Structure formats: C-alpha cells, structure tokens
Amino acid sequence: MTAVAVAALHEREPTRLWPMLAGALADLCGGEAVIHKLDDWTEHAGTIGAAPDAAAAELERLGGADLALLRAGYPFARHYASRTDRMPVTAQQAAGRGWPGSPTARLLGDALDVDHVLGVPLPGSTTPVTGCLVYRAGADFTADHLDMAERAQPLLVAVERQRQLLEQWRRALGPAGxxxxxxxxxxxxxxxxxxxxxxxxxxxxxxxxxxxxxxxxxxxxxxxxxxxxxxxxxxxxxxxxxxxxxxxxxxxxx
CATH class of the missing domain: 1.10.10.10 (Winged helix-like DNA-binding domain superfamily/Winged helix DNA-binding domain)
Incomplete structure (x- = not known):
C-alpha cells in the first residue's frame, strides 16, 4: 500500500490518483471492489468513482433511483453523523441485523455480487463523510481487515490532499495551457x-x-x-x- 501511495504522489494527472489507490486498498482490506466518494455528496449530487473497471461499468448501468440509494450511504452516513471518530467500520457493525435485508444490501448483491461493505472515511472529514467503501462477497471483513484499513487512512488523506492541490494548480493555470x-x-x-x-x-x-x-x-x-x-x-x-x-x-x- 505504501508503494502505491508513493507512486500516486508522483502522478501528475489528479484523476488517476484514486483509481490507483482504490485497487491497492481493496487488496489490503480483503475486498473485491472499492467505491470512492471524494467531494460533498448527497442522494442527488456528488462524484463517485469505482475500481476495478468492472465495478465502475456496473455503476454506470444503475438507474437514478438505484444511484440515489447508493449515494445515501446506508448505514455509514447515519453512523458517522452521530459521532466524531472516523474509525473504519463494517456495514454489519453499523446497522446490525438490519443490514442483510436492507435495500442497499440487496442492490449491492444484484449490481456487484457482494455481501459486505467496509467504510473507510477520510479522517477529519465532516458530514457528508468522504472516503471509500470496500466491498466483498462471502464472509464479512475481519478485525485484521479493519486494522489494515485504519493504518491506510493517513495515506489516503495524503493522496487526497495531493489531488486537491493538483486540481487547484490546474485550475489556476488553465488559461495558460x-x-x-x-x-x-x-x-x-x-x-x-x-x-x-x-x-x-x-x-x-x-x-x-x-x-x-x-x-x-x-x-x-x-x-x-x-x-x-x-x-x-x-x-x-x-x-x-x-x-x-x-x-x-x-x-x-x-
């Protein structure tokens, strides 16, 4: 993960940073796909990206109602809104027994063929929380997976700050080429x-x-x-x- 983060910090194109990082985060946390939400997002607005490409393609096929359901961030939006800590947590931990039968869980099963989600927010982010959602099928994420996600959070923050500055730099110098x-x-x-x-x-x-x-x-x-x-x-x-x-x-x- 550190090697990927270092490589990302040497990438000049800001739009490539998170796709590079997302795949490494999925491997680190035992996941199969990652959705990253980097700007302020609600049920109707905000940019989301996904890795690998197959997951991104499935997201593009979703209709407006399904996208709104995904953007709502159940159960993580509610979980993090009620506390100040930004520790990684699974959907099962955040929602309890209500998670498997929730509309979001059913949507993810149909669209991405996954059963479990791990929320990895950016430390310091406020409501709405920005960060990553890691997905996997079969057994839920383990305590070791959550520990690795927590260790990765500072690297995620560093790459996101780099992305924001590169975007700012490009906007400021855009007219000059x-x-x-x-x-x-x-x-x-x-x-x-x-x-x-x-x-x-x-x-x-x-x-x-x-x-x-x-x-x-x-x-x-x-x-x-x-x-x-x-x-x-x-x-x-x-x-x-x-x-x-x-x-x-x-x-x-x-």
Missing part, C-alpha cells in the same frame, strides 16, 4: 509542484507540513530541491522565478 509540461521541463516532481504552490501562497514550512501531512524536515527537503531546480536561493526569488516560468499563477501571494 497545460501546466504539466512546464513542471516537467523544470524537473519538478508532482510533490515538489504542490509544495511550490503552497510556498507561493505564503505558507510557512510548518503550515505546509500540516497541509500535506508530512514533517517540517521533509518540507525543507522539498524546498531545497525546488531552489536547486529553479536556480534560486530564497522564497521570494523562487516565487518570482516560478511565475516567470508559468509554474504558479501571477497573482499568487508572496
């Missing part, structure tokens, strides 16, 4: 690019570390690499050089 080529020409990795974006927003190393979920020492290492690759010596010069190269928006705060 694809920014990936400019970052590649400067030899900046995707991780260094997101650190550069936060530098341009005048965040301290401590703030950048909290934002990305990394240590201050790691932030300083990324900053040193950015200085070296851009041929600069300080924050102001780096931001000005990055603006000249089209790597950060010209209106970024300094």
């Amino acid at each position: 694809p920014p990936d080529e400019r970052a590649t020409e400067s030899a900046l990795t995707p991780r260094e690019t997101t650190v550069l974006l936060l530098l341009a927003d005048a965040l301290t190393a401590e703030s950048i570390g909290r934002r990305l979920g990394i240590s201050v020492r790691t932030v300083h290492k990324h900053v040193e690499n950015i200085y070296r690759k851009l041929g600069t010596r300080d924050r102001l010069g780096t931001v000005l050089r990055a603006q000249q190269l089209g790597l950060v928006p010209p209106h970024a705060r300094r």
Whole structure:
C-alpha cells in the first residue's frame, strides 16, 4: 500500500490518483471492489468513482433511483453523523441485523455480487463523510481487515490532499495551457509542484507540513530541491522565478 501511495504522489494527472489507490486498498482490506466518494455528496449530487473497471461499468448501468440509494450511504452516513471518530467500520457493525435485508444490501448483491461493505472515511472529514467503501462477497471483513484499513487512512488523506492541490494548480493555470509540461521541463516532481504552490501562497514550512501531512524536515527537503531546480536561493526569488516560468499563477501571494 505504501508503494502505491508513493507512486500516486508522483502522478501528475489528479484523476488517476484514486483509481490507483482504490485497487491497492481493496487488496489490503480483503475486498473485491472499492467505491470512492471524494467531494460533498448527497442522494442527488456528488462524484463517485469505482475500481476495478468492472465495478465502475456496473455503476454506470444503475438507474437514478438505484444511484440515489447508493449515494445515501446506508448505514455509514447515519453512523458517522452521530459521532466524531472516523474509525473504519463494517456495514454489519453499523446497522446490525438490519443490514442483510436492507435495500442497499440487496442492490449491492444484484449490481456487484457482494455481501459486505467496509467504510473507510477520510479522517477529519465532516458530514457528508468522504472516503471509500470496500466491498466483498462471502464472509464479512475481519478485525485484521479493519486494522489494515485504519493504518491506510493517513495515506489516503495524503493522496487526497495531493489531488486537491493538483486540481487547484490546474485550475489556476488553465488559461495558460497545460501546466504539466512546464513542471516537467523544470524537473519538478508532482510533490515538489504542490509544495511550490503552497510556498507561493505564503505558507510557512510548518503550515505546509500540516497541509500535506508530512514533517517540517521533509518540507525543507522539498524546498531545497525546488531552489536547486529553479536556480534560486530564497522564497521570494523562487516565487518570482516560478511565475516567470508559468509554474504558479501571477497573482499568487508572496
């Protein structure tokens, strides 16, 4: 899982991050498919993705009523809304004996041929909860599966923060053309690019570390690499050089 997360942090295309991670999460937790819900979602709105491709294809075939039922997140939406912790939990734990006969369980059996669901929310997410739902057929998830899911949560958060920053970066530089080529020409990795974006927003190393979920020492290492690759010596010069190269928006705060 760690190797996949590291690979995801070196991916320049933000839409590829979660499909890469979802398959690894399924393997780690003993699942067969994963649905990820990354933005605020309700019964009628919000983006959902799935892995593997077969699961994604089955979701695309669902009608409006079935999609609404799936988006409702039974029984996890109710479970997490009533508490502050974001520990992984199974549908059986959250709903008890009502889970097997629920409309959601029947839908999942018909659409994905699965019996059990494991909720893996992103720590810190609020209502509506964002995160992943891992599915499997046969026996329910074990305590070991839940333990592995809990261990994976910090990696999921790191990748999601990276995705959000890459999306922000692309939106900010969209009119100037694809920014990936400019970052590649400067030899900046995707991780260094997101650190550069936060530098341009005048965040301290401590703030950048909290934002990305990394240590201050790691932030300083990324900053040193950015200085070296851009041929600069300080924050102001780096931001000005990055603006000249089209790597950060010209209106970024300094």
